[in-house]
Amino acid sequence: MQHLKGAPLVGFRVVVGSDDAGYQYKQAIVEDLNQDPRVAEVIDIGVHEGTLHEHSYPHIGLAAAQKVAAGEADRAVLVCGTGIGMAISANKVPGIRATVAHDSYSVERSILSNDCQVLALGQRVIGLHLARRLVKEWLGYAFDASTPSGAKVAVITDFEHSC
Numbered sequence: 498m499q500h501l502k503g504a505p506l507v508g509f510r511v512v513v514g515s516d517d518a519g520y521q522y523k524q525a526i527v528e529d530l531n532q533d534p535r536v537a538e539v540i541d542i543g544v545h546e547g548t549l550h551e552h553s554y555p556h557i558g559l560a561a562a563q564k565v566a567a568g569e570a571d572r573a574v575l576v577c578g579t580g581i582g583m584a585i586s587a588n589k590v591p592g593i594r595a596t597v598a599h600d601s602y603s604v605e606r607s608i609l610s611n612d613c614q615v616l617a618l619g620q621r622v623i624g625l626h627l628a629r630r631l632v633k634e635w636l637g638y639a640f641d642a643s644t645p646s647g648a649k650v651a652v653i654t655d656f657e658h659s660c
């Protein structure tokens with residue numbers, strides 16, 4: 498992902514995943530991201546039609562977060578029934594900050610305040626159009642470590658490094 502100050506963000510590599518409860522929204526989000534000029538690569542890690550029950554939310558949440566932590570992707574968007582299980586799972590991977598966010602302000606702050614790389618959404622909680630809009634908005638924000646928020650996030654990363 499390229500971040501030149503003042504220029505639009507481009508070149509995102511985005512992992513997308515869901516369990517069976519988030520599958521329809523995941524499919525719609527994959528389609529949207531494939532059409533989004535800011536996105537260079539969409540990595541759909543499932544679940545897939547025909548194998549909807551092969552993996553549950555922890556498998557997908559952990560696998561997506563590992564890709565981000567390994568530098569194979571910039572961000573991940575994950576969908577389950579509530580988003581909660583995906584966020585909990587992704588947060589178990591060192592270096593990952595994941596959150597559920599179902600409103601524009603929280604989506605904005607998840608990047609600008611918290612530098613979250615993972616957005617989790619609940620298909621059983623919000624409507625499809627809102628979910629799609631939130632993902633679109635989410636790609637418009639970039640964290641700036643030179644703001645006061647940078648020092649706060651650094652407390653978390655420093656703690657991780659000390660463990």
Ligand SMILES: O=C[C@H](O)[C@H](O)COP(=O)(O)O
Nearest residue numbers: 518577578579580581582583
């Ligand atoms: O957070 C968990 C998700 O909402 C999942 O899709 C549903 O989990 P459950 O089947 O354990 O309720």
